Amino acid sequence: MIARDRHPASDDNKGVPTPRRSPVVPLIADAALVVLFAAIGRATHEGDAFGPFGTGLATTAWPFLVALLAGWSITRAWRRPVAVLRTGLPVWAVTVVLGMALRALSGQGIAVAFVIVATITLALFLLGWRAVAHLTARPRRA
Numbered sequence: 633m634i635a636r637d638r639h640p641a642s643d644d645n646k647g648v649p650t651p652r653r654s655p656v657v658p659l660i661a662d663a664a665l666v667v668l669f670a671a672i673g674r675a676t677h678e679g680d681a682f683g684p685f686g687t688g689l690a691t692t693a694w695p696f697l698v699a700l701l702a703g704w705s706i707t708r709a710w711r712r713p714v715a716v717l718r719t720g721l722p723v724w725a726v727t728v729v730l731g732m733a734l735r736a737l738s739g740q741g742i743a744v745a746f747v748i749v750a751t752i753t754l755a756l757f758l759l760g761w762r763a764v765a766h767l768t769a770r771p772r773r774a
Contacts, residue, residue: 658713659704665757666696666727669750695734696754699727720762728754 670693675681682689703726704710709719728751736742 653713655710655713659709661761662700662704662723662758663697665761666700666754667693669693669753669757670696672753673746673749691740695738695740696727696731696750698734699730702730703727714762714765716759716762716766720759724755724758727758 667689671681671689674683674688674692678688680688683691700723703723706726707719707722709723712719728747732742732747732750
């Protein structure tokens, strides 16, 4: 019989303990989705997702990536990286709010329409994959 480390029960998993997993893949998924968000925006408005040598994408993505890392740190997302409510919701909120603040401070602008689109898109991305993971996870019986 294989022993598994278990997380304490949470609201997100309906009291079913879950095996401890590495937070690296969820962090990479979040970061990749933030970069995808930036690339889609650049491709839509600039016609080029990357810009010269990728600098355009880096310029657009960095405020949100820094905010994402702050969100992970503030929420201690590594404890329950896939939890929709305890992790996904606050990580999303910090990513949007701090990302917009950093974007404004760096002189990139934050038009109201952009804030609305970014908020919705990042919600779909950062909460969506967690919701799908939660809905497809099946409790294991010992």
